[in-house]
Amino acid sequence: MAWWHGTTIYQVYPRSFADGNGDGVGDLRGLIAHLDHIRDLGAETVWVSPFFPSPQRDFGYDVTDYGSVAPEYGTLADADELIAQCHRRGMRVLFDLVLNHTSDEHPWFRESRRSRTNPRADWYVWRDGRGRHGRRPPNNWRSNLELRSAWQWSPGRGQWYLASFLPWQPDLDWRNPQVREAMFDVVRFWLDRGVDGFRLDMFGTVMKDEALRDNPFRPTLEDGDLPRLWRRPFNRNTEDNFTLARDLRAVTDAAPEPERILLGEVFGRSDELSGYLADGHGLHLVFLFDLLAFRYDAGFFRRLIAEHETAFPWPAQPAYALENHDQTRSIDLVGGDLRKARVLAVLLLTMRGVACVYQGQEIGLPNTYVPLRDARDPMVRELLWWLPEAVSRRLRRRVNRDEMRTPMPWTDAPGAGFCPDEVVPWLPIGHVPGRNVAAQAGREDSLLELYRRLLHLRGRARALREGTLRLLPTPRGVLGYARRGPAERWTVLANLTGRRARHQLTDRGELAVGTDPDVSVTGRDVRLAPHSAAVIGHR
Ligand code: GLC
Numbered sequence: 001m002a003w004w005h006g007t008t009i010y011q012v013y014p015r016s017f018a019d020g021n022g023d024g025v026g027d028l029r030g031l032i033a034h035l036d037h038i039r040d041l042g043a044e045t046v047w048v049s050p051f052f053p054s055p056q057r058d059f060g061y062d063v064t065d066y067g068s069v070a071p072e073y074g075t076l077a078d079a080d081e082l083i084a085q086c087h088r089r090g091m092r093v094l095f096d097l098v099l100n101h102t103s104d105e106h107p108w109f110r111e112s113r114r115s116r117t118n119p120r121a122d123w124y125v126w127r128d129g130r131g132r133h134g135r136r137p138p139n140n141w142r143s144n145l146e147l148r149s150a151w152q153w154s155p156g157r158g159q160w161y162l163a164s165f166l167p168w169q170p171d172l173d174w175r176n177p178q179v180r181e182a183m184f185d186v187v188r189f190w191l192d193r194g195v196d197g198f199r200l201d202m203f204g205t206v207m208k209d210e211a212l213r214d215n216p217f218r219p220t221l222e223d224g225d226l227p228r229l230w231r232r233p234f235n236r237n238t239e240d241n242f243t244l245a246r247d248l249r250a251v252t253d254a255a256p257e258p259e260r261i262l263l264g265e266v267f268g269r270s271d272e273l274s275g276y277l278a279d280g281h282g283l284h285l286v287f288l289f290d291l292l293a294f295r296y297d298a299g300f301f302r303r304l305i306a307e308h309e310t311a312f313p314w315p316a317q318p319a320y321a322l323e324n325h326d327q328t329r330s331i332d333l334v335g336g337d338l339r340k341a342r343v344l345a346v347l348l349l350t351m352r353g354v355a356c357v358y359q360g361q362e363i364g365l366p367n368t369y370v371p372l373r374d375a376r377d378p379m380v381r382e383l384l385w386w387l388p389e390a391v392s393r394r395l396r397r398r399v400n401r402d403e404m405r406t407p408m409p410w411t412d413a414p415g416a417g418f419c420p421d422e423v424v425p426w427l428p429i430g431h432v433p434g435r436n437v438a439a440q441a442g443r444e445d446s447l448l449e450l451y452r453r454l455l456h457l458r459g460r461a462r463a464l465r466e467g468t469l470r471l472l473p474t475p476r477g478v479l480g481y482a483r484r485g486p487a488e489r490w491t492v493l494a495n496l497t498g499r500r501a502r503h504q505l506t507d508r509g510e511l512a513v514g515t516d517p518d519v520s521v522t523g524r525d526v527r528l529a530p531h532s533a534a535v536i537g538h539r
Contacts, residue, residue: 003092004197004261004284005317006465008349008455009356010043013325014051014073015059015426016407017359019419025426026407026418027051028074032085034410037437039089041362041448042455046086047094047199047263049325051079055105058378059405060096061201062103062169066186083194092196094263099183100202101169108182109170113156123179124170125162127151127212134158140214141235143167146228147383150235164205164235166382174206174244184251191252197261200248200283203276204266207241209234237268242275245282261285263319270311270318277316285354288312291320292327294344296334298479298496301347305471305481308353314468318353322361325405328398329360329367338364339531342450342515343494346533349454350483350492352469359408362451363440367403368430369393376427377401402427409436445517453513457535463488464535475501478528493526494533501528509536 012031020029028051038046050060051073060070069079086093102109112120127138129151137151137160144165151160152167162171172179187198215230245264252260261284266273270290276283290304312318322330322344334340341364348355372380372392380400384392392399406427410417416429416436433439440446458464463485472480477497483490491509495501503526511521511534518529521536528534 001315001466002259002284004045004259004354005315006462007045007092007354008043008458008465009045009047009094009263009319009354010038010041011047011049011321011324011356011358012038013049013359013405015049016405016418018408018410018417019423019425020074022420022423023072024419024423025072027072028069028078028082032078032082035085035089035091039091041357041452042459043357044090044459045092045094045196047356048082048096050096050098050201055103057103057168058166059376061098061165062101062105063098064103064106066097066183067189080193086196087194092258094197094199094261095190095195096201097187097198098201099172099174100206101163101165101171104168104170108172112170113154113161116157116159122176123173125173125208125212126154126157126159127162129153129160134160139212140217140230141212141232142215142230144379145226145383146230162208165202166378171205171208175210180247184248187248187251188255191255191260195260196258197252197263197284200262200264203245203264203283203286204236204241204268207238207244209238210240237266237272237275239275242278242282245276246278249278249282249284263287270307274311274316277312285317285319287356288318288320288353291322291348292324294322294330294333296340296344296496298474298477298494301351301479301494301496302471305351305469308351309469312353314352315466317466319356320348320351320353321356321358322348323358323404324356325358326401327404328396329365329404331361331364332366332398333396336366337531338447339516340496341447343496343531343533345447345451345454346492346513346515346535347479347494349451349458350464350490350535351481352467352483357451358404362448363409363435363437364447365409365435366430366432367398368406368428370400370402370406370428372400375400375402377405406430411438412436450513450515454535457512461485461488461490461537463490474503477501478503489538491536491538492533493528493536495528495531498530500530502526503528505536505538507538509538511535512537 017026018030018034053065053070130136137149141150143150213234264283264286308318407418414421440448467483467485470482474480479494505524513535516529516532
C-alpha cells in the first residue's frame with residue numbers, strides 16, 4: 001500500500017506551536033525545534049497550516065504570495081529546512097494550500113479590481129449586479145455562516161466580486177486557464193522543493209456552477225449542528241470540482257517519487273464526498289468532518305463507522321479528526337472528562353482511516369476562553385460581533401476560533417515554553433494544571449502517554465492502519481469492531497457508559513492497550529471499567 005494510505009497526521013498551527021525568535025508568535029524555527037515531539041508521539045505526517053505572506057487577517061488563510069514565507073514565520077530557507085528535517089526523521093510533511101481565494105491585498109486582486117480591462121480583470125469571479133443599476137448581487141449565494149451575501153460591491157469596477165468566506169477573501173476564477181496555470185505552478189513550486197503533499201483549504205467550493213445559478217432555498221440541519229437555509233448544489237461539490245480533483249492529481253502525479261498527496265477540506269455527506277476520490281484518480285484523501293460533530297455515544301460511532309464503510313469501502317480511506325484549528329477542542333465536548341478523552345483517542349486511532357491529531361489534543365488541552373470583544377478571529381469580528389457575550393459564553397461549540405488556537409503549552413512556565421516568559425504571546429496561554437507536555441511526558445497514566453502507546457501500536461500493527469473493519473454485536477452502550485489484515489487481527493471495545501461492562505470474545509486475546517487500570521482480558525472474557533476502551537490482539 002502507498003505510504004499515505006495508513007498514515008497518521010499531526011496538525012500544526014504554526015502561529016501557536018512554538019516561538020523560535022521570541023516575538024510571541026510561533027514560527028518555522030520553533031516548529032523545527034519541536035519536530036521530535038511529533039516523531040516521538042508516533043505521528044508520521046505533519047500538516048502545517050499556512051505560513052505564506054499574508055496580512056494575517058485570517059491568520060494565513062488570506063495569502064498575498066504563494067511562493068514564499070511570511071517574515072514573521074521565517075524564510076524560504078526555513079521552509080526548505082522544515083521539509084528536510086521532517087524527512088530526516090522519516091516523516092512526511094504537507095503544506096496548506098488556499099486555492100479558493102486569495103487576500104484582497106494579493107497583487108493579482110489589486111490589479112483585477114482596478115478596471116474591467118486590465119490583464120487580470122477576469123482572474124476573480126466578477127459579475128454585473130441584478131436589478132436597476134445592478135445594485136443587487138448577481139445571485140443568491142451566501143458566504144460563510146450564511147449571514148451575508150457572498151457578493152461584494154466594488155465601486156471601482158461598478159461590479160460585484162464573489163467572496164465565499166469573508167469579504168476580503170475574493171474567490172479566484174478557476175474557469176480562467178491563466179488562473180489554473182498560475183495555481184498549478186504554485187503546486188509545482190512546492191513539489192519541486194520536496195513537500196509530500198497538500199491539505200487543500202475549502203476545496204469543495206473552488207469550481208462553481210458555470211452559469212452561477214441560484215441555490216434552492218431549503219432549510220436543513222447539516223455540517224454538524226449548523227442550521228442552513230440554502231442547499232448548495234451550485235457552489236459546492238459540483239461535478240466540475242470533481243474534475244478539478246483529477247486535474248490536480250495529474251500535477252502531483254507528475255512529480256518524482258515518493259508519491260505526493262492531496263487531502264481535501266470538503267464538506268457534505270460522505271457518499272457525495274467520495275466523488276473527490278474519482279476511483280483513485282482524484283484527491284488521495286478527503287476529510288469526513290462528521291466526526292468533529294461527534295456525540296459521545298456508542299450509537300453515534302456505530303452509525304458513523306457503518307456510513308464510512310458504505311461510502312468509503314476498503315481500500316478507500318476516510319480521513320478524520322476530532323478537532324482542528326476551526327473547531328471546539330474535543331475534551332470540552334465531553335465535559336472535561338479525561339476518561340472519555342481516552343476512549344476518544346482509542347476510537348480515533350483504531351477506526352479505519354487516516355487519523356488526524358491537532359496540536360494539544362494529545363495532552364487534553366481545553367479551549368481557552370477568549371471574550372468576543374477581544375477576538376482576533378475575523379469570523380467573530382466580521383460576522384458574530386453582535387452576539388451577546390452571555391450567550392456566547394454558554395455555547396457548547398465555541399464560535400471564537402481563538403479559543404482553540406491558543407499557544408501549545410510545553411511546560412508550566414509563564415510562557416509555557418512556547419515563548420520567553422516575559423513576552424506577551426499573540427493569544428493568551430490557557431494555564432491548566434497538568435495540561436502541558438512536560439507534566440505528562442513519562443507519566444504512565446497521562447493522556448500523552450496513551451496517545452504515544454496507541455500511535456506506536458498503530459505504527460507496528462498494519463491491520464489497525466489499513467486492515468478491514470467489521471462491527472461486532474455488543475451490549476448497549478458498548479462499541480466493538482474487529483480489524484483484520486493479512487497477518488494480524490485486533491478487537492477494539494469501548495464502553496461509553498458510566499457502568500461496568502463485559503464482553504465475550506469469539507477467541508482468546510491479549511490486552512495491547514487499555515485506557516483504565518480496571519480493563520482486563522482473561523482468555524475470552526473482557527471487563528471494561530466505566531468510560532474505558534481496550535485494544536486486544538489475537539494470535
Ligand atoms: C478553512 C480554514 C479556516 C479558514 C477558511 C478560509 O475553513 O480551515 O481556518 O478561515 O478556510 O480560508
